[in-house]
Amino acid sequence: MPMTDNSAGKTGATPEGVRARDRLALLTADNAAVPLPAGVQAITAILLAVLLIALPWLGLGYRFLSIAITTLYTAIGLYGLGLQFGQAGIMSVGHAALMGVGAYASAILSVQLGLGFWTSLPFAMALSAIVGGVIGLPTLRVGGQHYIIITFCFCALFVIVLTNGGTFTGSATGLDVGSVTPLPGINFDKLSNNYYLVLAALFLALAATYLIGISRYGRTLRAIRENEQLARSVGINVDLHKLGVLMVSGLFAGLAGVLQLYYLRHISPTLFGAFPSLYLALMVMLGGARYLYGPLIGAVVVNFLPEVLNLDPVDSRIAYGVCLLLVILLLPGGVGAGIKNICCAIRGGSETQVGGSNGRA
Amino acid sequence: MAALEVRGLRKQFGGVVALNGIDLDIDTDRVVGIVGPNGSGKTTLFNVVSGVHPATGGTVFWQGQDITNIGAHRIARKRLVRTFQQAMSFPGLTVDENVRIAWEQGRRGGGRWTSPGMILDFVGLAPLGRTIAGSLPFGSLRRLGLAVALGVSPELLLLDEPGAGLNDSEAQAFASVIAQLPPQGIGVCLIDHDMDMMSDLCDRLVVLDFGTKIAEGPPSQVLADPKVREVYLGPDKKAAAP
Numbered sequence: 015m016p017m018t019d020n021s022a023g024k025t026g027a028t029p030e031g032v033r034a035r036d037r038l039a040l041l042t043a044d045n046a047a048v049p050l051p052a053g054v055q056a057i058t059a060i061l062l063a064v065l066l067i068a069l070p071w072l073g074l075g076y077r078f079l080s081i082a083i084t085t086l087y088t089a090i091g092l093y094g095l096g097l098q099f100g101q102a103g104i105m106s107v108g109h110a111a112l113m114g115v116g117a118y119a120s121a122i123l124s125v126q127l128g129l130g131f132w133t134s135l136p137f138a139m140a141l142s143a144i145v146g147g148v149i150g151l152p153t154l155r156v157g158g159q160h161y162i163i164i165t166f167c168f169c170a171l172f173v174i175v176l177t178n179g180g181t182f183t184g185s186a187t188g189l190d191v192g193s194v195t196p197l198p199g200i201n202f203d204k205l206s207n208n209y210y211l212v213l214a215a216l217f218l219a220l221a222a223t224y225l226i227g228i229s230r231y232g233r234t235l236r237a238i239r240e241n242e243q244l245a246r247s248v249g250i251n252v253d254l255h256k257l258g259v260l261m262v263s264g265l266f267a268g269l270a271g272v273l274q275l276y277y278l279r280h281i282s283p284t285l286f287g288a289f290p291s292l293y294l295a296l297m298v299m300l301g302g303a304r305y306l307y308g309p310l311i312g313a314v315v316v317n318f319l320p321e322v323l324n325l326d327p328v329d330s331r332i333a334y335g336v337c338l339l340l341v342i343l344l345l346p347g348g349v350g351a352g353i354k355n356i357c358c359a360i361r362g363g364s365e366t367q368v369g370g371s372n373g374r375a
Numbered sequence: 376m377a378a379l380e381v382r383g384l385r386k387q388f389g390g391v392v393a394l395n396g397i398d399l400d401i402d403t404d405r406v407v408g409i410v411g412p413n414g415s416g417k418t419t420l421f422n423v424v425s426g427v428h429p430a431t432g433g434t435v436f437w438q439g440q441d442i443t444n445i446g447a448h449r450i451a452r453k454r455l456v457r458t459f460q461q462a463m464s465f466p467g468l469t470v471d472e473n474v475r476i477a478w479e480q481g482r483r484g485g486g487r488w489t490s491p492g493m494i495l496d497f498v499g500l501a502p503l504g505r506t507i508a509g510s511l512p513f514g515s516l517r518r519l520g521l522a523v524a525l526g527v528s529p530e531l532l533l534l535d536e537p538g539a540g541l542n543d544s545e546a547q548a549f550a551s552v553i554a555q556l557p558p559q560g561i562g563v564c565l566i567d568h569d570m571d572m573m574s575d576l577c578d579r580l581v582v583l584d585f586g587t588k589i590a591e592g593p594p595s596q597v598l599a600d601p602k603v604r605e606v607y608l609g610p611d612k613k614a615a616a617p
């Protein structure tokens with residue numbers, strides 16, 4: 015039933031064409047008033063896909079491809095973190111432990127029951143999701159800062175439990191698994207095939223993130239991030255959605271953990287402790303949690319930086335710290351926001367980042 | 376039977392009794408005004424009815440159902456929707472997206488709007504659809520608050536001082552939008568301190584003081600009530616008009 019307004023000038027609703035463009039723009043450009051055109055976004059996506067698929071053929075060597083695999087499975091975990099932090103506004107500094115839950119679940123299923131990669135994957139992902147939800151329970155009662163501390167504690171606790179788990183968890187030495195069960199004609203012992211396995215999972219993670227971002231579900235999460243009380247008052251079940259997004263994030267983490275396990279073939283507790291968790295947090299902030307390619311950019315920068323600059327582990331930790339400070343001070347929306355702003359500037363848009371609370375995540 | 380029935384509603388914050396046994400009937404075919412001095416419990420009444428705060432005692436019935444303490448989001452889904460005294464929005468999102476979020480929630484089980492654009496047109500925000508809500512001027516932010524609430528397709532709208540902080544012409548425009556709601560099937564319960572506007576706009580006024588309802592009825596009758604004049608002007612200035 016149309017209602018007429020008398021008080022303000024009418025220009026009518028936005029034409030449908032513009033709305034379709036907005037839809038594409040939502041994630042890549044967050045909610046910016048100046049979206050990148052759909053064409054630019056589509057070309058970016060295609061170029062990126064081609065580059066990633068062609069990577070093993072560029073002759074960059076074994077070491078490069080190994081780092082690329084590490085980067086990609088890390089990015090998958092980061093997409094979960096990007097969803098819970100970038101979209102729903104719930105930061106975690108214990109995310110590596112959630113990946114560890116998936117990795118260890120899969121490893122234990124392999125050692126104890128002889129389940130392979132494909133069969134253990136759904137169980138590992140489900141367990142990560144459940145654990146993600148359970149850690150999330152307190153966040154419904156206490157504020158976000160408390161949740162951050164809880165995730166950090168979970169991380170420490172997880173390492174302690176693993177280290178004291180006897181032969182079941184392999185204690186400090188950890189557990190070994192075989193290689194990924196071959197598919198017809200594809201042997202995952204070959205590094206490039208392992209790369210494609212991880213890449214396929216990354217594409218799934220990217221697609222899921224994109225689809226969530228443009229959906230009603232994504233908008234619901236952003237509403238919770240922006241104003242919980244208002245979200246409730248329009249009928250959003252905030253508690254349910256918070257738990258939900260933490261579980262979805264757990265699914266991503268579980269997938270990433272299992273891929274990590276079957277790439278390394280050996281896992282130990284230190285892989286999932288405080289430092290790796292902090293790196294994940296750093297990567298997602300560095301890249302820009304709200305942007306479609308933000309987590310990937312963050313993973314690439316942090317994993318390749320020491321290689322490119324030839325840094326030893328201590329130096330690279332210092333470099334990370336400096337990077338994080340620079341990003342927080344200069345690019346509060348992460349590298350993703352920076353790139354988007356540059357694009358907008360090139361296109362001649364005047365209002366790049368509008369609005370007070372923008373770019374925090 | 377009225378759509379909203381409040382019975383013996385009590386709310387205590389520690390030692391402060393903010394609502395002390397309120398009885399209230401509100402129908403969805405008119406504008407009901409709630410007035411009272413600062414701290415008399417008006418906002419608390421909305422907060423408890425809309426599920427933001429749990430009630431200490433008493434019952435709230437909506438369309439015959441007991442909705443006391445069932446949770447804010449469930450109450451909103453039953454199309455009993457409120458706005459906030461502090462102008463609220465999803466500040467980092469565009470005006471379009473703000474309204475779309477509410478519209479998508481209200482659309483479950485059939486809303487009254489076929490698109491979020493209709494709501495923007497109705498409140499006069501259509502030209503600002505692409506603006507980030509956090510950068511809106513205050514008057515537009517108030518309109519957005521109304522648009523978001525309307526997006527849920529309410530049957531009764533609880534408006535907490537929607538005109539506060541607006542200049543005269545903005546407030547007047549706002550009042551004319553509010554006046555259009557009851558004929559469209561959206562009941563309005565309105566809190567405001569502007570007595571002139573309230574007596575123009577409201578079919579019925581309810582006066583609260585210290586968490587108690589002290590008067591109720593048509594505006595002219597309520598404003599002439601000596602108890603009301605005392606509350607507003609103090610016992611020694613009874614002669615002056617409120």
Ligand SMILES: Nc1ncnc2c1ncn2[C@@H]1O[C@H](COP(=O)(O)OP(=O)(O)OP(=O)(O)O)[C@@H](O)[C@H]1O
Binds near residue numbers: 388391412414419
């Ligand atoms: N969350 C709260 N915690 C503690 N006390 C509260 C809370 N909310 C309200 N109160 C108290 O309850 C009483 C009623 O406050 P309320 O906000 O309902 O008044 P009001 O009628 O809306 O006033 P105003 O016209 O200033 O908006 C006040 O004494 C206030 O201090």
Ligand SMILES: [Mg+2]
Binds near residue numbers: 417418419460
């Ligand atoms: Mg108030």
